[in-house]
Amino acid sequence: MLTEQERAAIKRRAGNGILRTLAAQAIMAGAAVLVSWGVSGAAAAVSALVGACAYFVPNALFALRLLLGIFGPVKSNPFTFFLGEALKLGSAVGALVLVAWLGRDWVVWPAMLFGLLCVLKGYVLLLVFRKLP
DSSP, X not given: OOOHHHHHHHHHHHHHHHHHHHHHHHHHHHHHHHHHHHHHOHHHHHHHHHHHHHHHHHHHHHHHXXXXXXXXXXXXXHHHHHHXXXXXXXXXXXXXXXXXXXXXXXXXXXXXXXXXXXXXXXXXXXXXXXXXX
């Protein structure tokens, strides 16, 4: 049996881990935009931003839901976790399909994929700085 203090410490650690992961992904998205801009200009920077946001925004919304489950009155269960994960991945794929359809004339594909990859691998920053939750 866990004491109330131990439960609070676990919740605090989980919340910090979620926020650290989001911060690392945001930093990697910014780096992808800056590198793309430096290498190929403004169109590539916008494409990298779109690619990064295609995953970061659904992931941030999912993280908000997890934080509400940790600290808020709404309790989480495994079904809501897996449903949220499925919605996150589905909306990320949907955003990429929408970008491919609407932005086919202006998207710089390597930059967009670079932005997406950087956000997906944001946890590498946490590995480098030994800040994994």
